[in-house]
Amino acid sequence: MEWRGRRQSDNVEDQRGSSMGGLGQGGFRIPTGGRGGGGLGIGGIVVLLIICWITGINPLTLLSGGDIGGTDAGYQQNAGRPPANDDTTAFVRTVLADTEDTWKNIFQQNGQTYEEPKLVLFSGQVNSACGFASSATGPFYCPNDRKVYLDTNFFDQMSQQFKAAGDFAQAYVVAHEVGHHVQNLLGILPKITQQRQRMSEADSNKMSVRVELQADCFAGVWGKFTDQKGVLERGDLEEALNAAQQIGDDTLQKRSQGYVVPESFNHGTSAQRASWFRRGFESGDMKACDTFAGNV
Incomplete structure (x- = not known):
């Protein structure tokens, strides 16, 4: 991907180096070493349970610090603050700017206005309007403050641990x-959140899969518009498809615990994630990303 020398976002x-603890809704979840809920009083536990009930997240997951089956993988944290002009920051700013251009145009074509999100870079842990999260949560989006949260060390983990x-x-x-x-701007996230509150855990997980697969498809739509600008290089599409496959629920569970529990899937299988990204990439049409109609 030829990203150098292109517009960078100010958002x-x-x-x-200064972040403090966030629990997001919608994002990548990664297995990590178990951590105790250390220090949570009864009031904190009650609050945690309420948050889990609203978001459909297993409270045991948060108490252990991970998401899909605990492992000894751990997560390398960087306590220092990298310079604001380091390559990773410049890359993220460039990609974010590209998503801004893409979705601004798509929304305009549909008679709507795209409101650009903020992207927060953090290290170790962060505080968001959705609560507290550590690096073990993985990148996430918080609909309450309309911000994307990213510990850039996740990129290293993608390469080294997830291949x-x-x-x-x-x-x-x-x-x-x-x-x-x-999804949030289109009113999809608020609607689904309300529906999941009335569902069983199994049905809530199934709905979560549809939300995540649609986000994969939307990412593919962005990829299509980026490809049309002539900045993608040979092998780029394969990189994205491989990433989608490596972070599928079934692949992560096999890697972390040696077996899969389909009823616990909440992001989609490797095949589903790659398929929906490809669908968005090949169509370049947001309307092709309706994961809520029929089978996924």
């Missing part, structure tokens, strides 16, 4: 989270 907040290297694979991560912002 980035760099909180690395999903490449700049377009990293761009896919950013585009996926922006896809959740698009």
Whole structure:
């Protein structure tokens, strides 16, 4: 992906080195080493349970610090604050700017106005309007403050642990989270959140899968418009598809615990994630991303 020398977004907040704790709704979830709920009083536990009930997240997941089956993988944290003009920051700013241009045009074509999200770079942990999160949460989008949260060390983990290297694979991560912002602007996230509150855990997980797959498809739509600008290079599409496959629920569970529990899937299988990204990429049409109609 030829990203250098292109427009960079100003909608980035760099909180690395000063972030404090966020629980997002909609994002990449990664297995990590178990952590106790250390220090939570009864009041904190009650608040945690309420948040989990609203978002459909298993409270045991948050108490252990991970999401899909605990492992000993751990997560490398960077306590220092990288310079604001480092390559990773410049890359993220460039990708975010590209999503802004893409969705602004798409919304205009549909008689709507695109409101650009903020992207928060953090290290270790962060505080968002959705609560507290550590790096183990993975990148996430918080609909309450309309911000995307990203610990850029996740890119290293993608390459080293998940075997999903490449700049377009990293761009896919950013585009996926922006896809959740698009869902929020379209009223999809609020509607689904209300519906999930009335569902069983199994049905709520199934609905979560549809939300995540649509964000994958929206990321593919962005990829199509980026390809039309002539900035993608040979192998870029394969990088994104490989990343989608490496972070599928079934692949993550096999890697972390040796077996899969389909009823616990909340992001989609590897095949589903790659398929929906490809659908968005090949069509370039947001209307082709209706994961809520029929089978996914």
